[in-house]
Amino acid sequence: MKLNNINIGIIGLGHIGSRLYKEILSKKRDIKLKTGKDINIIALSAKNFNKKRNINFNKNIFYKNPLDVAKNSKIDVIFELIGYANGISKRVVETALKNKKHVITANKALIAKNGDYLSLLAEKNNVNLEFEASVGGGMPILRTLKDGLSTNKIHKVVGILNGTCNYILSEMEISKNSFKNVLKRAQSLGYAEPRNPKFDLNGYDTLAKVRILSALAFNKKISKNNCLMNGIEDIELDDIKMADKLEYRIKLLGITEIVKDRLFERVHPCLIKKENYIANINGVMNAVILDGVPVGQSVVQGEGAGPGPTSSALMSDLISILRGNIKYPFGMPFNKRKKISSFDKNQYINSLYLRFVVKDKPGVLSSITKIFAKNKISIRNLIQNPDRKNNIASIIIITHQNLEKNYNNLFKNLSKNKFIIKKPIFIRIENV
Amino acid sequence: MKLNNINIGIIGLGHIGSRLYKEILSKKRDIKLKTGKDINIIALSAKNFNKKRNINFNKNIFYKNPLDVAKNSKIDVIFELIGYANGISKRVVETALKNKKHVITANKALIAKNGDYLSLLAEKNNVNLEFEASVGGGMPILRTLKDGLSTNKIHKVVGILNGTCNYILSEMEISKNSFKNVLKRAQSLGYAEPRNPKFDLNGYDTLAKVRILSALAFNKKISKNNCLMNGIEDIELDDIKMADKLEYRIKLLGITEIVKDRLFERVHPCLIKKENYIANINGVMNAVILDGVPVGQSVVQGEGAGPGPTSSALMSDLISILRGNIKYPFGMPFNKRKKISSFDKNQYINSLYLRFVVKDKPGVLSSITKIFAKNKISIRNLIQNPDRKNNIASIIIITHQNLEKNYNNLFKNLSKNKFIIKKPIFIRIENV
Numbered sequence A, B: 001m002k003l004n005n006i007n008i009g010i011i012g013l014g015h016i017g018s019r020l021y022k023e024i025l026s027k028k029r030d031i032k033l034k035t036g037k038d039i040n041i042i043a044l045s046a047k048n049f050n051k052k053r054n055i056n057f058n059k060n061i062f063y064k065n066p067l068d069v070a071k072n073s074k075i076d077v078i079f080e081l082i083g084y085a086n087g088i089s090k091r092v093v094e095t096a097l098k099n100k101k102h103v104i105t106a107n108k109a110l111i112a113k114n115g116d117y118l119s120l121l122a123e124k125n126n127v128n129l130e131f132e133a134s135v136g137g138g139m140p141i142l143r144t145l146k147d148g149l150s151t152n153k154i155h156k157v158v159g160i161l162n163g164t165c166n167y168i169l170s171e172m173e174i175s176k177n178s179f180k181n182v183l184k185r186a187q188s189l190g191y192a193e194p195r196n197p198k199f200d201l202n203g204y205d206t207l208a209k210v211r212i213l214s215a216l217a218f219n220k221k222i223s224k225n226n227c228l229m230n231g232i233e234d235i236e237l238d239d240i241k242m243a244d245k246l247e248y249r250i251k252l253l254g255i256t257e258i259v260k261d262r263l264f265e266r267v268h269p270c271l272i273k274k275e276n277y278i279a280n281i282n283g284v285m286n287a288v289i290l291d292g293v294p295v296g297q298s299v300v301q302g303e304g305a306g307p308g309p310t311s312s313a314l315m316s317d318l319i320s321i322l323r324g325n326i327k328y329p330f331g332m333p334f335n336k337r338k339k340i341s342s343f344d345k346n347q348y349i350n351s352l353y354l355r356f357v358v359k360d361k362p363g364v365l366s367s368i369t370k371i372f373a374k375n376k377i378s379i380r381n382l383i384q385n386p387d388r389k390n391n392i393a394s395i396i397i398i399t400h401q402n403l404e405k406n407y408n409n410l411f412k413n414l415s416k417n418k419f420i421i422k423k424p425i426f427i428r429i430e431n432v
Helices: A015-026 A028-035 A066-071 A088-098 A108-124 A141-148 A163-175 A179-188 A204-218 A237-245 A307-323 A364-374 A404-415 B015-026 B028-035 B066-071 B088-098 B108-124 B141-148 B163-175 B179-188 B204-218 B237-245 B307-323 B364-374 B404-415
Strands: A005-011 A038-045 A077-080 A102-105 A153-160 A248-259 A262-273 A285-293 A296-303 A349-359 A379-387 A392-399 A425-429 B005-011 B038-045 B077-080 B102-105 B153-160 B248-259 B262-273 B285-293 B296-303 B349-359 B379-387 B392-399 B425-429
Touching (some): A005 A066, A015 A028, A015 A038, A028 A307, A038 A066, A077 A088, A077 A307, A088 A108, A141 A204, A141 B141, A163 A285, A364 A404, B005 B015, B028 B038, B077 B088, B088 B108, B141 B204, B153 B204, B163 B179, B163 B248, B204 B248, B237 B248, B237 B349, B349 B364, B349 B404, B364 B404
Parallel strands (some): A077 A102, A262 A425, B005 B077, B262 B425
Antiparallel strands (some): A285 A296, A349 A392, B153 B248, B285 B296, B349 B425, B379 B392
């Protein structure tokens, strides 16, 4: 950046935008010291001007239409903090890039869906598009992939990428409370969306982050393929307790790896041995483990969300823009980032934990184990817990390793079994 | 960097230099993709041309005198991989910077001692001085401080920064073997210097890294002051076992923090509760915990040393130089980095673990506890283990919190006690 006076526009003034606004004002001197630039916020935009916010600003810099900010010829850097993959956020970023403004966004859905298109747009217009805050705010994981480990050959990335899910699973274990109650608690603490927490709980949020990590770790285009994705909505306290007894802990992991030159991305709850590093990341913390050559294993951990960590990441993007040349948003030119075909998830080999609630009748166990045998799935452990009062029993089965394909057939057959009175729970066992 | 052809010189061809040489050759295409630059190694230098190395190079690019490389007008980037704080390594870096070459070094002793002077030299000559590999090769911790967390106000940095010490302490716990035997094993595995491992064991290596971290975390000049430094040489298997019983683990930590606007740097073995994150960093791994505002707690972990992780860090420095503008070596201009006065270590308040070997006679315990009382140090736990056969006993004492100053007096008084037959061991108890 050749100019010494940099004008900034912030679009979106929720918790993150408001915190960022204050953070920029309080760090002006520090930024001048580190980059030599004077920065000024000259435009703000939000859906609702009158909403109560804990910031004071000159109403003359408020714009009702965010596109007016994105087009404003006086502005050098735009922060997009609206959210959502499409709609106005996409139009704002598009417009800003086309108007040769640098863009900083915290919007993982936008980048996971439109990141390739937008990065090409940034390259064509010779501006920066930065999105460190889109994955694990408190841990500078994207910068670590782009800069710190940039020449390593990374082959696997494993992460706890959603603070909401991790909080719920940790809290269920600690408080011995039900999923429903802990979710309520998470909502009251601001760790889960009060209205619709679905996209955190079903794994979608983690998947968006996994896709961004894959593109950066493996220098590829962002994958659009179907992906193995399960959320944590079906996990019950009984599973948490049973995992505990078996010396496991349940975590929702996002995993991306190269298997036989193909990309295998997945998001699902995992049973992980308690002594494992990632099993000990609790509460709203995020963590990522990278396996690369020559670096070996590298770990980054930090608070995953919230205004503090997110604004830290947004500020690091701003500093990077103020300090540096134009950089490729994904570390290398758009046209050099090849597509990668997907590993067939049916070929994935893993062990499963399954829990059934069944009628407590003679012949139940043999009926169920027969289905396993028919699908050539062998059982490593079987635990029966009868509940005589209600005339039901729970059966926990841990399988030997087998193909995902066979498990799918198993599930189909099990769903027809008349003794099983509730949809079986299954959780994959992961050796991270 | 405006040129598209970049010429590189490597000075020092030990394990690190040789690995880097191969790494650069194998990553030329990748570097071209990511930075647009063609790189060529056009000069090598090492003490001994004839030493057996596992690399092949054209003997015409070998220089006997490293200063000829540092002055070579065709070279753009120099890697200094000789080591030592002064002498030829310093002259090489000085000469290269004065000749307007970018310098990348893995030399923590050099940077900890001469980093301020050299960074000023780099700034004056408008070139980069990079030293990511000087602290924890596999974890990009310096880049994280300079870029990823650049506008955070960091107030404390705690790290396991020496793989040798961490390996020895972990291995003593696992193998129940003596310090001496485990050190031998570490030497045979290449984890400890075969001839003189002193600077790893006595904390000096960790201190050099702590000083670099302080300068970056707190935006200050590198401290030259005396510092609280103890090594691990006196720790015995008995201490490891006793720590284990008390639910602690012993780790050599490097800690730097701002206490009452003053800098408090220290390196010493610590007793840390086993459930603590940093107590579970084992073997040759390194880890750093940063506390900052607004980011909260951020953790970086990776392999600390060895040719793989170190060359990963060196390559990240190269990429940074090839991609970017001229950057301040310590993240901000030399003349804006103020000196910071030191916190008086005598005012440090902590709890101690002490172990004495005493004659097993009546009156011993009262004689020792009297010394504690005289110095107003109160005892939280006391454990006596008699060894009747040898007519001795060991006494373990854990104190309530007290001033470092009072402990110093305690040690003086204890050293005169006639019942104590070996210098007492003391380890600080740390709540990380």
